[in-house]
Amino acid sequence: MEPPRLDELSLGDILDTSDAREVKSGMPRARRRRGPGLRQLLQPEPMFWGLFSAGGFVAALLVPVHVAILGVAFAAGWLPQDALSYDRVVDLVRDPIAKLYLLGLVSLPLFHWAHRFRFAVHHQLGIHGGRRLIGLACYGTALAGTALTALVLLRT
Protein backbone atom coordinates (compact mmCIF):
# COMPACT_ATOMS: atom_id res chain seq x y z
CA MET A 1 0.00 0.00 0.00
CA GLU A 2 1.33 3.44 -0.85
CA PRO A 3 2.32 5.67 2.07
CA PRO A 4 -0.23 8.48 2.49
CA ARG A 5 0.68 11.89 1.17
CA LEU A 6 1.33 14.38 3.88
CA ASP A 7 -1.52 16.66 2.85
CA GLU A 8 -3.97 13.72 3.13
CA LEU A 9 -3.13 13.03 6.78
CA SER A 10 -5.08 14.56 9.60
CA LEU A 11 -3.37 16.19 12.54
CA GLY A 12 -4.38 13.23 14.67
CA ASP A 13 -2.65 10.82 12.29
CA ILE A 14 0.51 12.85 12.38
CA LEU A 15 0.56 13.01 16.15
CA ASP A 16 -0.14 9.32 16.42
CA THR A 17 2.82 8.44 14.30
CA SER A 18 5.04 11.13 15.73
CA ASP A 19 7.34 8.62 17.41
CA ALA A 20 8.13 6.99 14.14
CA ARG A 21 8.64 10.34 12.44
CA GLU A 22 10.97 11.67 15.12
CA VAL A 23 14.40 12.69 13.90
CA LYS A 24 16.86 10.71 15.94
CA SER A 25 19.06 12.62 18.33
CA GLY A 26 21.96 14.80 17.22
CA MET A 27 23.47 15.66 13.89
CA PRO A 28 24.83 12.71 11.99
CA ARG A 29 28.42 12.13 13.06
CA ALA A 30 30.74 13.50 10.44
CA ARG A 31 32.50 10.43 9.13
CA ARG A 32 36.14 10.96 8.43
CA ARG A 33 36.65 10.53 4.73
CA ARG A 34 39.86 8.73 4.02
CA GLY A 35 42.26 10.93 2.15
CA PRO A 36 44.25 9.81 -0.86
CA GLY A 37 46.46 6.88 -0.04
CA LEU A 38 50.07 6.52 -1.03
CA ARG A 39 49.17 4.57 -4.16
CA GLN A 40 46.97 7.40 -5.41
CA LEU A 41 49.56 10.03 -4.63
CA LEU A 42 52.29 8.23 -6.51
CA GLN A 43 50.47 7.93 -9.83
CA PRO A 44 52.95 8.61 -12.64
CA GLU A 45 50.79 10.75 -14.91
CA PRO A 46 50.49 13.81 -12.60
CA MET A 47 54.21 13.65 -11.91
CA PHE A 48 54.99 13.74 -15.60
CA TRP A 49 52.60 16.62 -16.03
CA GLY A 50 54.30 18.47 -13.15
CA LEU A 51 57.71 17.97 -14.76
CA PHE A 52 56.25 19.10 -18.07
CA SER A 53 54.93 22.25 -16.47
CA ALA A 54 58.19 23.04 -14.68
CA GLY A 55 60.12 22.35 -17.87
CA GLY A 56 57.81 24.65 -19.78
CA PHE A 57 58.52 27.49 -17.37
CA VAL A 58 62.28 26.90 -17.51
CA ALA A 59 62.11 26.78 -21.29
CA ALA A 60 60.09 30.00 -21.32
CA LEU A 61 61.90 32.05 -18.69
CA LEU A 62 65.51 30.85 -18.77
CA VAL A 63 66.30 29.16 -22.07
CA PRO A 64 65.83 32.18 -24.40
CA VAL A 65 68.60 34.22 -22.79
CA HIS A 66 70.95 31.22 -22.75
CA VAL A 67 70.33 30.54 -26.43
CA ALA A 68 70.80 34.22 -27.21
CA ILE A 69 74.15 34.30 -25.43
CA LEU A 70 75.64 30.91 -26.25
CA GLY A 71 74.08 30.34 -29.64
CA VAL A 72 73.71 33.70 -31.32
CA ALA A 73 75.76 36.36 -29.52
CA PHE A 74 78.88 34.24 -29.27
CA ALA A 75 78.94 33.31 -32.95
CA ALA A 76 78.20 36.92 -33.92
CA GLY A 77 81.06 38.16 -31.79
CA TRP A 78 78.94 40.37 -29.57
CA LEU A 79 80.31 39.00 -26.32
CA PRO A 80 83.33 40.49 -24.50
CA GLN A 81 86.55 38.76 -25.42
CA ASP A 82 87.04 36.56 -22.39
CA ALA A 83 83.37 36.05 -21.50
CA LEU A 84 83.50 32.37 -22.41
CA SER A 85 87.15 31.74 -21.63
CA TYR A 86 87.89 28.35 -20.10
CA ASP A 87 89.10 29.64 -16.73
CA ARG A 88 86.17 31.96 -16.20
CA VAL A 89 83.56 29.39 -17.18
CA VAL A 90 85.13 26.62 -15.13
CA ASP A 91 85.09 28.90 -12.09
CA LEU A 92 81.43 29.71 -12.68
CA VAL A 93 80.41 26.09 -13.19
CA ARG A 94 82.31 24.76 -10.18
CA ASP A 95 80.05 26.64 -7.78
CA PRO A 96 77.53 24.14 -6.28
CA ILE A 97 74.55 26.44 -6.73
CA ALA A 98 75.54 26.91 -10.35
CA LYS A 99 75.61 23.14 -10.72
CA LEU A 100 72.09 22.81 -9.35
CA TYR A 101 70.92 25.58 -11.64
CA LEU A 102 72.55 23.93 -14.66
CA LEU A 103 71.04 20.58 -13.78
CA GLY A 104 67.58 22.11 -13.77
CA LEU A 105 68.29 24.14 -16.91
CA VAL A 106 69.26 21.04 -18.88
CA SER A 107 66.98 18.45 -17.33
CA LEU A 108 63.59 20.14 -17.06
CA PRO A 109 63.20 21.14 -20.73
CA LEU A 110 64.03 17.52 -21.59
CA PHE A 111 61.09 16.34 -19.49
CA HIS A 112 58.97 19.06 -21.07
CA TRP A 113 59.89 17.74 -24.51
CA ALA A 114 59.29 14.13 -23.40
CA HIS A 115 55.73 14.80 -22.27
CA ARG A 116 54.86 16.94 -25.26
CA PHE A 117 56.47 14.64 -27.78
CA ARG A 118 54.77 11.58 -26.35
CA PHE A 119 51.38 13.15 -27.07
CA ALA A 120 52.49 14.77 -30.32
CA VAL A 121 53.43 11.35 -31.72
CA HIS A 122 49.85 10.32 -31.08
CA HIS A 123 48.08 13.54 -32.09
CA GLN A 124 50.23 15.10 -34.80
CA LEU A 125 51.96 12.12 -36.33
CA GLY A 126 48.93 9.88 -35.98
CA ILE A 127 50.81 6.90 -34.58
CA HIS A 128 48.34 5.09 -32.39
CA GLY A 129 50.11 1.92 -31.33
CA GLY A 130 52.90 1.22 -28.90
CA ARG A 131 51.82 3.87 -26.42
CA ARG A 132 53.62 2.32 -23.53
CA LEU A 133 56.82 1.94 -25.53
CA ILE A 134 56.69 5.51 -26.79
CA GLY A 135 56.11 6.86 -23.30
CA LEU A 136 58.97 4.79 -21.96
CA ALA A 137 61.27 5.95 -24.75
CA CYS A 138 60.42 9.62 -24.21
CA TYR A 139 60.74 9.73 -20.44
CA GLY A 140 63.67 7.34 -20.58
CA THR A 141 65.51 9.73 -22.86
CA ALA A 142 64.81 12.62 -20.53
CA LEU A 143 65.97 10.59 -17.55
CA ALA A 144 69.13 9.55 -19.38
CA GLY A 145 69.86 13.18 -20.24
CA THR A 146 69.37 14.15 -16.61
CA ALA A 147 71.67 11.38 -15.39
CA LEU A 148 74.36 12.30 -17.92
CA THR A 149 74.17 15.95 -16.92
CA ALA A 150 74.48 15.07 -13.24
CA LEU A 151 77.50 12.89 -13.99
CA VAL A 152 79.21 15.59 -16.04
CA LEU A 153 78.53 18.23 -13.42
CA LEU A 154 79.90 16.05 -10.67
CA ARG A 155 83.05 15.51 -12.72
CA THR A 156 83.68 19.17 -13.46
Added chain:
Amino acid sequence: MKTEAPRRYPVYVPKVPRTWWLRSAPFLRFAAREFTAVFAAAFSVILLLFLSALSEGRDAYAGFLRWLRLPGIAAFSAIILAAVLYHALTWFRLTAHIQVIRLGGKVVPRGIVVAALIVVWMVVSTIVAYLHVWF
Protein backbone atom coordinates in the same frame (compact mmCIF):
# COMPACT_ATOMS: atom_id res chain seq x y z
CA MET B 1 8.14 0.22 -13.21
CA LYS B 2 9.56 -1.91 -15.96
CA THR B 3 13.04 -0.99 -17.11
CA GLU B 4 13.76 -1.57 -20.75
CA ALA B 5 17.12 -2.57 -22.09
CA PRO B 6 18.75 0.55 -23.58
CA ARG B 7 18.34 0.78 -27.34
CA ARG B 8 21.60 0.57 -29.22
CA TYR B 9 22.09 2.96 -32.06
CA PRO B 10 25.10 2.79 -34.34
CA VAL B 11 27.44 5.68 -33.58
CA TYR B 12 29.36 7.33 -36.38
CA VAL B 13 32.95 8.12 -35.43
CA PRO B 14 34.59 10.02 -38.25
CA LYS B 15 38.11 8.99 -39.12
CA VAL B 16 40.34 11.95 -38.38
CA PRO B 17 43.01 12.31 -41.05
CA ARG B 18 46.58 12.47 -39.92
CA THR B 19 46.93 15.96 -41.35
CA TRP B 20 44.05 17.42 -39.37
CA TRP B 21 46.35 19.99 -37.87
CA LEU B 22 47.28 21.39 -41.27
CA ARG B 23 43.74 22.40 -42.03
CA SER B 24 43.42 25.70 -40.19
CA ALA B 25 45.63 28.40 -38.69
CA PRO B 26 44.64 27.74 -35.04
CA PHE B 27 45.44 24.03 -35.50
CA LEU B 28 48.77 24.95 -37.11
CA ARG B 29 49.62 27.23 -34.20
CA PHE B 30 48.81 24.41 -31.80
CA ALA B 31 51.11 22.04 -33.68
CA ALA B 32 53.83 24.71 -33.79
CA ARG B 33 53.54 25.15 -30.03
CA GLU B 34 54.00 21.46 -29.49
CA PHE B 35 56.91 21.32 -31.87
CA THR B 36 58.88 24.08 -30.12
CA ALA B 37 59.56 21.55 -27.37
CA VAL B 38 61.88 19.74 -29.79
CA PHE B 39 64.02 22.86 -30.14
CA ALA B 40 64.14 23.39 -26.40
CA ALA B 41 65.34 19.81 -25.98
CA ALA B 42 67.91 20.35 -28.76
CA PHE B 43 69.37 23.22 -26.79
CA SER B 44 69.48 21.04 -23.69
CA VAL B 45 71.61 18.63 -25.71
CA ILE B 46 73.88 21.49 -26.81
CA LEU B 47 74.25 22.56 -23.19
CA LEU B 48 75.09 18.99 -22.20
CA LEU B 49 77.78 18.91 -24.90
CA PHE B 50 79.07 22.25 -23.62
CA LEU B 51 79.37 21.00 -20.06
CA SER B 52 80.88 17.73 -21.20
CA ALA B 53 83.55 19.54 -23.22
CA LEU B 54 84.20 21.78 -20.24
CA SER B 55 84.74 18.81 -17.95
CA GLU B 56 87.22 17.24 -20.36
CA GLY B 57 89.71 20.10 -20.32
CA ARG B 58 90.95 23.08 -22.28
CA ASP B 59 91.41 21.43 -25.65
CA ALA B 60 88.00 19.83 -25.71
CA TYR B 61 86.44 23.10 -24.61
CA ALA B 62 88.26 25.12 -27.29
CA GLY B 63 87.12 22.58 -29.88
CA PHE B 64 83.56 22.91 -28.71
CA LEU B 65 83.69 26.71 -28.96
CA ARG B 66 85.00 26.37 -32.52
CA TRP B 67 82.08 24.08 -33.33
CA LEU B 68 79.69 26.56 -31.77
CA ARG B 69 80.97 29.29 -34.08
CA LEU B 70 80.24 27.32 -37.26
CA PRO B 71 77.72 29.20 -39.44
CA GLY B 72 75.45 26.16 -39.65
CA ILE B 73 75.31 25.85 -35.89
CA ALA B 74 74.80 29.58 -35.48
CA ALA B 75 71.89 29.46 -37.93
CA PHE B 76 70.39 26.51 -36.06
CA SER B 77 70.76 28.45 -32.81
CA ALA B 78 68.88 31.34 -34.34
CA ILE B 79 66.07 28.94 -35.23
CA ILE B 80 66.12 27.56 -31.67
CA LEU B 81 65.91 31.10 -30.35
CA ALA B 82 62.88 31.91 -32.49
CA ALA B 83 61.18 28.66 -31.47
CA VAL B 84 61.87 29.15 -27.78
CA LEU B 85 60.62 32.74 -27.88
CA TYR B 86 57.42 31.56 -29.53
CA HIS B 87 57.11 28.92 -26.83
CA ALA B 88 57.62 31.56 -24.12
CA LEU B 89 54.99 33.94 -25.43
CA THR B 90 52.39 31.24 -26.03
CA TRP B 91 53.19 29.69 -22.66
CA PHE B 92 52.52 32.97 -20.89
CA ARG B 93 49.29 33.40 -22.80
CA LEU B 94 48.13 29.90 -21.87
CA THR B 95 49.16 30.37 -18.24
CA ALA B 96 46.93 33.45 -18.09
CA HIS B 97 44.06 31.31 -19.34
CA ILE B 98 44.67 28.41 -16.98
CA GLN B 99 45.52 30.24 -13.78
CA VAL B 100 42.82 32.60 -12.57
CA ILE B 101 44.30 35.19 -10.25
CA ARG B 102 42.02 37.05 -7.92
CA LEU B 103 42.99 40.18 -6.05
CA GLY B 104 40.55 41.54 -3.53
CA GLY B 105 37.51 39.88 -5.03
CA LYS B 106 38.22 40.94 -8.62
CA VAL B 107 39.82 38.82 -11.30
CA VAL B 108 43.08 40.11 -12.72
CA PRO B 109 42.64 40.59 -16.49
CA ARG B 110 44.56 38.15 -18.66
CA GLY B 111 46.54 40.83 -20.50
CA ILE B 112 47.98 42.03 -17.23
CA VAL B 113 49.00 38.50 -16.23
CA VAL B 114 50.82 38.08 -19.54
CA ALA B 115 52.49 41.49 -19.15
CA ALA B 116 53.59 40.60 -15.61
CA LEU B 117 55.08 37.32 -16.82
CA ILE B 118 56.93 39.18 -19.57
CA VAL B 119 58.34 41.61 -17.00
CA VAL B 120 59.47 38.66 -14.86
CA TRP B 121 61.05 37.15 -17.94
CA MET B 122 62.95 40.34 -18.70
CA VAL B 123 64.24 40.69 -15.13
CA VAL B 124 65.34 37.05 -14.97
CA SER B 125 67.00 37.31 -18.37
CA THR B 126 68.94 40.37 -17.31
CA ILE B 127 70.19 38.70 -14.14
CA VAL B 128 71.20 35.54 -15.97
CA ALA B 129 72.92 37.51 -18.74
CA TYR B 130 74.87 39.52 -16.21
CA LEU B 131 76.03 36.43 -14.35
CA HIS B 132 76.81 34.59 -17.58
CA VAL B 133 78.77 37.30 -19.37
CA TRP B 134 80.02 39.99 -17.05
CA PHE B 135 80.17 38.63 -13.53
